[in-house]
Amino acid sequence: xxxxxKYFGLLAEITNCDQETLEFSKSQVSDLLKELYIxxxxxxxxxFKVAQNHxxxxxxxxxxxxxxxLLPPFSGG
Amino acid sequence: xxxxxKYFGLLAEITNCDQETLEFSKSQVSDLLKELYIxxxxxxxxxFKVAQNHxxxxxxxxxxxxxxxLLPPFSGG
Amino acid sequence: MTTEKKPKNVFKEGAIxxxxxxxxxxxxxxxxxxxxxxxxxxxxxxxxxxxxxVSGIEYTAYKEMAxxxxxxxxxxxxxxxxxxxxxxxxSLGMVKTGEICLFxxxxxxxxxxxxxxxxxxxxxxxxxxxxxxxxxFEDSTHQWKVNS
Amino acid sequence: MTTEKKPKNVFKEGAIxxxxxxxxxxxxxxxxxxxxxxxxxxxxxxxxxxxxxVSGIEYTAYKEMAxxxxxxxxxxxxxxxxxxxxxxxxSLGMVKTGEICLFxxxxxxxxxxxxxxxxxxxxxxxxxxxxxxxxxFEDSTHQWKVNS
Numbered sequence: 001x002x003x004x005x006k007y008f009g010l011l012a013e014i015t016n017c018d019q020e021t022l023e024f025s026k027s028q029v030s031d032l033l034k035e036l037y038i039x040x041x042x043x044x045x046x047x048f049k050v051a052q053n054h055x056x057x058x059x060x061x062x063x064x065x066x067x068x069x070l071l072p073p074f075s076g077g
Numbered sequence: 078x079x080x081x082x083k084y085f086g087l088l089a090e091i092t093n094c095d096q097e098t099l100e101f102s103k104s105q106v107s108d109l110l111k112e113l114y115i116x117x118x119x120x121x122x123x124x125f126k127v128a129q130n131h132x133x134x135x136x137x138x139x140x141x142x143x144x145x146x147l148l149p150p151f152s153g154g
Numbered sequence: 155m156t157t158e159k160k161p162k163n164v165f166k167e168g169a170i171x172x173x174x175x176x177x178x179x180x181x182x183x184x185x186x187x188x189x190x191x192x193x194x195x196x197x198x199x200x201x202x203x204x205x206x207x208v209s210g211i212e213y214t215a216y217k218e219m220a221x222x223x224x225x226x227x228x229x230x231x232x233x234x235x236x237x238x239x240x241x242x243x244x245s246l247g248m249v250k251t252g253e254i255c256l257f258x259x260x261x262x263x264x265x266x267x268x269x270x271x272x273x274x275x276x277x278x279x280x281x282x283x284x285x286x287x288x289x290x291f292e293d294s295t296h297q298w299k300v301n302s
Numbered sequence: 303m304t305t306e307k308k309p310k311n312v313f314k315e316g317a318i319x320x321x322x323x324x325x326x327x328x329x330x331x332x333x334x335x336x337x338x339x340x341x342x343x344x345x346x347x348x349x350x351x352x353x354x355x356v357s358g359i360e361y362t363a364y365k366e367m368a369x370x371x372x373x374x375x376x377x378x379x380x381x382x383x384x385x386x387x388x389x390x391x392x393s394l395g396m397v398k399t400g401e402i403c404l405f406x407x408x409x410x411x412x413x414x415x416x417x418x419x420x421x422x423x424x425x426x427x428x429x430x431x432x433x434x435x436x437x438x439f440e441d442s443t444h445q446w447k448v449n450s
Contacts, residue, residue, distance in 0.1 A: 006364065008362065008363075008364055008432065008434055009362070009434035009436070009446050010434075010446045051364070051367055051432070054366060054367035054370045054371070069364050069367065069432070071364065071432050072434070072446070073448060073449070074428065074429070074430070074431060074432055074433060074434070074449065075433065075434055075435040075446065075447040075448055075449045076361070076363070076368075076392060076404070076427060076428065076431050076432075076433025076434070076435065076449075077265075077344045077392070077403070077404045077424065077427055077428050077433070077449070083216065085214065085215075085216055085284060085286055086214065086286035086288070086298050087286075087298045128216070128219055128284070131218060131219035131222045131223070146216050146219065146284070148216065148284050149286070149298070150300060150301070151280065151281070151282070151283060151284055151285060151286070151301065152285065152286055152287040152298065152299040152300055152301045153213070153215070153220075153244060153256070153279060153280065153283050153284075153285025153286070153287065153301075154196045154244070154255070154256045154276065154279055154280050154285070154301070154413075172324040172325070172327040172328040173324055175323075175324060175327060176320040176321055176323060176324035177320070179320040179323060179343065179402075180320040182345070182400075183345075183400035183401065184400060185400070186346075186347060186348035186399045186400045187347060187348070188345050188347065188400075189344065189345055189346075189347040190342070190343070190344060190345065191341075191342070191343040191345060192340070192341070192342055192343075192420075193339075193340070193341040193342075193343070194338070194339070194340055194341075194413070194416075195327065195338070195339040195340075195341070196337065196338060196413070197330070197331075197336050197337055197338065197339060197409075198334075198337075199334060199335060199336065199337040199411065200334035200335070251334045252330075252331035252332060252333070252334045252336075253331065254327075261345075263347065264450075265342070265344070265424060268342075269417070269420070269421045269424075272340075272417070273417045276413060276417075302412075
């Protein structure tokens with residue numbers, strides 16, 4: 001499946017992009033994170049959550065939506 | 078002592094005036110109230126407090142200030 | 155940082171306009187230690203009582219005592235909460251339904267402080283300040299407002 | 303009485319002006335069931351960090367998720383509190399120190415409701431909405447804001 005990964009805040013500085021398209025053949029969020037940690041080792045040290053369908057999901061959730069967002073701690077308001 | 082008595086809200090409707098000057102020869106708030114109840118019997122049925130020096134005072138306080146205010150429950154805001 | 159030390163006149167004749175509120179907000183742009191403002195506005199309700207509708211509230215006050223009490227509330231609030239500034243305005247005279255009769259404005263570096271401070275100030279005003287609202291109905295009869 | 307049932311766009315480009323806030327207040331004069339308004343304003347602070355002063359915050363957001371979360375917060379707030387109406391606006395892009403970046407406005411017949419509701423809404427926004435503030439210093443360096 002083709003995934004569109006979105007990066008926000010501090011994370012977009014680490015990846016040097018706001019979003020990118022990746023080919024993903026496994027099933028879980030944790031599998032995706034392993035791939036991303038290889039591509040962007042600095043990500044591993046950062047505090048963030050993963051959102052799918054505009055909801056925070058846990059690492060053992062299955063990826064069912066082509067849009068995945070990596071969200072550092074919110075700082076609105 | 079000459080007292081200036083101020084009436085507010087509902088009480089000013091009962092006394093038909095906002096303020097009046099009275100000659101007062103006794104000492105306590107309760108003495109003043111007795112005189113006012115004679116003059117304005119309807120006052121007796123009303124809920125109000127007495128203020129002297131811009132502070133609420135109890136009925137057994139001595140009157141030391143020539144300005145006395147009769148204050149029904151507040152309804153500001 | 156401005157704690158006025160002398161009672162000032164909190165009362166304004168008639169309703170408090172949205173333009174006045176906007177100007178008050180804009181004046182705080184130069185106070186760059188502020189991170190959070192909290193504003194309470196009291197608006198006159200068109201309550202229906204026994205089939206009659208309130209068309210406005212006419213406010214009177216024991217002004218000298220009221221301003222002294224507003225001052226005490228201000229001092230107590232500054233001593234309890236970490237506020238940068240505070241402003242209170244209350245209407246006197248006629249305020250029609252839908253218009254603003256009370257404007258309380260607190261500002262602080264941090265939001266937690268403004269929430270606590272604003273509710274404290276408004277409750278203190280309701281409890282301690284000798285202001286009287288006469289609810290005037292559309293047929294010109296009236297009743298004296300009772301705060302709940 | 304208006305509970306919007308579809309997510310609407312809460313974001314505004316740049317700072318929220320005091321004139322915009324005034325207009326929003328004035329629009330409520332026709333809603334004569336309202337007795338109390340409570341307004342929260344977030345203002346950008348000129349924080350000093352390691353000798354450098356913040357000159358502004360540049361806001362970005364995961365917009366679709368943020369608007370969905372704002373909508374959920376709105377719905378939850380209406381179900382918990384007796385509110386007549388509620389409005390939320392958040393800035394995107396650059397907001398300079400002293401300017402307003404968040405405007406939350408709740409109105410109810412009664413004051414007790416607006417105090418509880420406003421604090422609830424603001425805390426929910428801080429906790430659940432994916433918005434990011436980049437604190438830009440006077441020398442053009444920056445750091446990512448962390449909410450406390």
